[in-house]
Amino acid sequence: MADIRRVIGIDLGTTNSCVAAVVGGYPQVIPNAHGYKTTPSVVAFMEDGKLLIGQHAKRQALINPSNTIYSAKRLIGRKWDSAETKRARSVYPFTIEAGEAGEVLIRQGDRLLPVQQVSAKILEELRKVACAFLVDDVWDAVITVPAYFNDSQRQATKEAGELAGLNVLRIINEPTAAALAYGHAQKRNATIAVYDLGGGTFDISVLEIKDGVFKVLATAGDTFLGGDDFDNRIIDHLAEQFLEENDIDLRRDRTSLQRLKDAAEQAKCELSLLKQVRITLPFITQGKKGASHLEMTLTRDDLDRLCMDLIERTLKTCKSVLDDAKIDKADIDDVLLVGGQTRMPRISDSVSNFFGRSASKQIHPEEAVAIGAAIHADSLVEASSETLLLDVTPLSLGIRTAGGVFTPLIAKNSTVPISQAHTFTTVSDQQKSANIQVYQGESPFAVENELLGEFLLSGVRQAKAGEPEIEVEFSIDANGIVHVSATDLDTGLEQSITLTTGEDADEVGYAHADNEAFEVKLAHQSKTDELKQELRLSLHRLRKQYEAKGQNLANDLQKRILSILDHGPGFIQGDDGNAMTKLKREIQRVLQRFD
Ligand code: AMP
Numbered sequence: 386m387a388d389i390r391r392v393i394g395i396d397l398g399t400t401n402s403c404v405a406a407v408v409g410g411y412p413q414v415i416p417n418a419h420g421y422k423t424t425p426s427v428v429a430f431m432e433d434g435k436l437l438i439g440q441h442a443k444r445q446a447l448i449n450p451s452n453t454i455y456s457a458k459r460l461i462g463r464k465w466d467s468a469e470t471k472r473a474r475s476v477y478p479f480t481i482e483a484g485e486a487g488e489v490l491i492r493q494g495d496r497l498l499p500v501q502q503v504s505a506k507i508l509e510e511l512r513k514v515a516c517a518f519l520v521d522d523v524w525d526a527v528i529t530v531p532a533y534f535n536d537s538q539r540q541a542t543k544e545a546g547e548l549a550g551l552n553v554l555r556i557i558n559e560p561t562a563a564a565l566a567y568g569h570a571q572k573r574n575a576t577i578a579v580y581d582l583g584g585g586t587f588d589i590s591v592l593e594i595k596d597g598v599f600k601v602l603a604t605a606g607d608t609f610l611g612g613d614d615f616d617n618r619i620i621d622h623l624a625e626q627f628l629e630e631n632d633i634d635l636r637r638d639r640t641s642l643q644r645l646k647d648a649a650e651q652a653k654c655e656l657s658l659l660k661q662v663r664i665t666l667p668f669i670t671q672g673k674k675g676a677s678h679l680e681m682t683l684t685r686d687d688l689d690r691l692c693m694d695l696i697e698r699t700l701k702t703c704k705s706v707l708d709d710a711k712i713d714k715a716d717i718d719d720v721l722l723v724g725g726q727t728r729m730p731r732i733s734d735s736v737s738n739f740f741g742r743s744a745s746k747q748i749h750p751e752e753a754v755a756i757g758a759a760i761h762a763d764s765l766v767e768a769s770s771e772t773l774l775l776d777v778t779p780l781s782l783g784i785r786t787a788g789g790v791f792t793p794l795i796a797k798n799s800t801v802p803i804s805q806a807h808t809f810t811t812v813s814d815q816q817k818s819a820n821i822q823v824y825q826g827e828s829p830f831a832v833e834n835e836l837l838g839e840f841l842l843s844g845v846r847q848a849k850a851g852e853p854e855i856e857v858e859f860s861i862d863a864n865g866i867v868h869v870s871a872t873d874l875d876t877g878l879e880q881s882i883t884l885t886t887g888e889d890a891d892e893v894g895y896a897h898a899d900n901e902a903f904e905v906k907l908a909h910q911s912k913t914d915e916l917k918q919e920l921r922l923s924l925h926r927l928r929k930q931y932e933a934k935g936q937n938l939a940n941d942l943q944k945r946i947l948s949i950l951d952h953g954p955g956f957i958q959g960d961d962g963n964a965m966t967k968l969k970r971e972i973q974r975v976l977q978r979f980d
Contacts, residue, residue, distance in 0.1 A: 390766050392525040392554065393515045394562070394758025395508060397542065399458040399611060400584030400725065402426050403752060404511040405759035406519060412569065412756045412763075415518045423751055424514070428506045429453040430493045438510040447643050450478035452493065456613065457503045459585045460489045462534070462541030464835075469609050476617075478639050501541050505548035512551060526551045527762040529754050531586040532558035533606030533779045535825045536837050536867045543864065554765050556864040559583075560590035561601060561776050562757030563723045563748060568594050568772070569760055570747050575718040576602075578706075580736050580744075581754075582699065583724035585611035589703050591710040591717070600775040603710035603798045605702050610695065612653075612726035618691040619649035623664065623681055631677055633670055641670050645679075656685045657728045689731045696735050703739055709798055719745045723753055775800050778861050785822040785831035787812045787906040790918060794859050797827065804860040808874070810908040813901050814850050818843040820903035821857060821871050829921045837867060841903070846875040854908055916965050917957050923972045924953045930979045938978065946975055 393415075396403040401423035405414045414422045419440050429442035430452045437445065446453040456477075463470050465483035474481060480492040490497040508528070515523050528551075530542050539556050546553040560579035567577065574595045581588040588606035592599055623645060624635045635641040648664050655662045666679040707714060722733060722744045737743045748756075764772050778801050783793035786809070794807050811819065819842045826834025846853050854874040861867055870881030907914070931946050938946070949972060956968050 389521075390525065391515075391519055391521050391523040392527070392759075392762035392766050393512070393523050394755050394760070394762045395511050395526050395528045395546075396559065396562070396755035396758060397458065397504060397508065397528055397530075397545075398423075398426055398583055399456050399586065399613075400426060401751065402507055402511055403755035404515050405752070405755035406515060406523075407759050407763040408519070412566070412759045414752045414755055415515050417514045418517070424507070424511065425455075426458065426504075426507050427453060427455045428457075428503050436506060438506055447640065447647070450639055450643050451480065454479055454491060454503050456585055457491075457500050457507075459609070460491075460500045461504055461545070462500075462538030463489055464537075465489055467835075472609065478643065501545040501548055504542070504545035508546055508549035508551060512549060524550065524552050525554050525762065525766065527555045527557055527758045527765070528553055529557055529559045529562045529758050530865075531581070531583075531606060531608060532560050532588045532590050532601075532604040532776075533586065533608050534865070535780055535835050536782075536865070537835070538608075539865050543866070554762055556866070557758060557761055557774065558588075558590070558601070558604070558776055558865070559754045560588050560604065560721075560723065561592065561599060561774060562755075562761065563721055563753040564590075564592045564594065564599055565757035565760045565772065565774070566748050566753040567719070567721055567745065567757075568599060569756075576712065576716055577719045577721060577745075578703070578717050578740060579721045579723055580699070580703070580727065581606075581723040582726040582732065583611050584613055584726070585609070587611060587699050587702070589699070589706045591706055591712065598773045598775065600800070601777045602712065603706050604777055604779050605706040605709065606779070607698070607702060610698060612650075612724075614695055615653055615688075615692050615726065615729070616646060616649045618695070619653060619683065619688065620645050622683075622687070622691055623649065623679065626681060627669075627679055631670075631672055633672055633677065635670060635679075638670060644669060652683050653688065653729070656683065656688050657730060660685050685730070688729075692729075692731070696732060699732075700735060700739050703736075714740055717742070719747075721745050721748055721753070723748070723750050725751055774863075776863070776865070777801060778803070778865060780825040780835075781827055782823070782825050782859055782861065782867060784809075784857060784905070785824060787901075787904045789831050790922065791824055791826070791829055791831040791834055792907060792918075794857070795861060799861075801861045801865060802863050804858065806856050806858040808908040809855045809857055809905040810851050811845065811848075811853050811855075812850055812904040812906055815847045816850065816853070816902060817845055817847060818903055819845055819855055819871070819905045820900075821869070821905070823859075823867070823869055825867075829918075829925045838869075840869075840871070840880055842871045842873060842878070842880050844876060844878050845873050851908070855905060913960065913962055913965075916962065916969070920953065920957050920965055920969055920972075923969065923976070924950065924957075927972055927976060930976065934979055942975065942978060949975065 394405045403423045417424050424439040425443040427442040429437040482490050484490045579590045586608050587610040590604040591602045652662045661684045668676045669679045720740045777798045781793040781797045782795040786792040822839040823837045824834040856872045858870050872879045
């Protein structure tokens with residue numbers, strides 16, 4: 386018998402992870418040693434040096450909060466100074482610190498661990514689960530990430546796989562994996578929306594399935610909105626009520642908070658089936674009059690009320706993804722719900738209302754992603770595969786150009802893999818080097834986007850500003866990972882990097898950012914292009930000012946601004962130079978009203 390190459394698909398979740406494989410032509414989820422199909426993404430470091438992973442780790446979290454690491458996915462590939470990390474720092478009971486390259490590290494005794502190392506433990510555990518079930522050694526895996534993960538987060542996830550000893554065949558997006566599972570079960574052409582709300586992230590993607598080709602039309606999301614936020618709403622609600630009655634804030638005590646957190650999540654899950662639950666936490670704290678107990682009732686209506694704005698936020702993103710995909714709600718044939726949090730009835734109702742159709746029952750919300758990853762892993766090693774994945778990049782990719790401007794070179798929602806080259810030139814006379822700073826994001830100002838890395842192209846031919854030609858080539862591979870190279874077209878000098886999660890990014894130091902001697906700008910840019918860029922920046926400035934201080938302005942002026950914000954982008958799309966110049970002056974005038 387020919388050797389079978391065993392491959393697995395892993396859904397590395399914020400809260401729970403899941404592993405699947407195609408066995409005898411059928412994709413199936415592999416249960417762990419406890420018989421559960423999902424394993425908590427929790428790792429505990431014990432005093433005796435042992436590690437606990439999954440159920441065992443979760444179970445002892447209450448008595449060992451500072452050494453029990455959960456939700457590592459929220460931190461993976463993030464910079465220490467990102468808003469998301471700041472938020473996480475205030476809620477995690479374990480200690481996180483900044484690494485030398487600005488990355489996030491987790492403290493364990495006298496050791497500092499990169500987040501990847503913690504995620505690697507979970508991946509290693511899932512690999513063992515698969516080996517035991519398949520009675521075979523397995524090394525090849527496809528791992529999934531939220532579609533909205535940027536380059537650093539993807540790189541870090543791949544590194545976690547490698548640290549776990551896995552051969553990472555591919556990193557694919559969770560909604561695309563869910564669509565593969567759906568396509569496998571349905572076997573028909575369709576345009577579908579995948580609404581994915583897990584423990585820590587939200588994604589919405591629109592895909593077209595046609596004759597075995599899975600093409601993502603658009604994707605959008607929020608990497609910091611998930612089930613945990615729903616839990617936090619319950620925690621605050623219970624804690625505020627307790628504070629009022631007992632004058633004690635339970636959120637100030639680590640153990641009480643951990644118990645409250647567990648109870649909140651449990652209540653939330655129970656309210657997916659029941660209309661009302663009773664929350665009882667005896668001896669939750671010690672007050673002046675002795676031990677205090679928490680006893681409260683929470684109804685499904687309470688939960689819906691507490692979380693309505695979170696659901697609304699997801700629906701807003703659904704609307705924008707349809708605009709990006711240039712399709713109408715009516716063109717969606719099916720809506721898939723993925724992620725544990727979508728079991729909340731108000732969520733499935735709201736999503737069904739939004740799309741005007743009930744969600745598909747064809748796939749299991751917590752298993753579909755791993756199943757899809759397994760199907761894809763199988764197709765990568767099976768020559769007979771009939772499926773083709775065409776995914777998109779969720780964020781625009783570009784470089785910082787003169788004046789701190791973000792110049793996108795690959796637009797968001799472009800199909801990957803993709804490669805694009807653009808020519809840049811120097812900003813000052815006799816400029817010897819060019820600092821290429823690579824960013825991902827949607828703001829026209831570079832610093833408002835995520836810096837992926839930077840490198841210095843030195844030895845540029847010294848000439849008048851604007852004369853040298855530097856070609857920068859960007860490519861995004863099928864994993865969504867970015868590679869960049871820069872070539873001085875005069876000297877043929879070339880530098881290329883694969884952006885990594887830290888070390889290289891700091892080589893040049895950010896001090897150069899405002900230094901003209903290192904700046905570049907697009908070569909051969911027409912006057913119209915320059916005008917468009919200026920307009921983009923001023924519209925962005927106006928939008929920000931309006932969001933911050935707009936309410937204080939007279940009604941008429943507010944209307945004028947809203948009309949500019951509404952119609953402005955349309956002018957930039959067109960080619961009417963006069964209209965654009967007029968718009969520029971108009972924006973300048975209204976901007977002065979904020980001074
Ligand atoms: P995932 O990342 O897909 O594993 O989703 C985990 C999130 O789903 C966590 O926030 C869980 O609390 C939440 N979740 C799991 N089961 C349910 C349920 N029955 N009802 C509501 N939320 C749930």
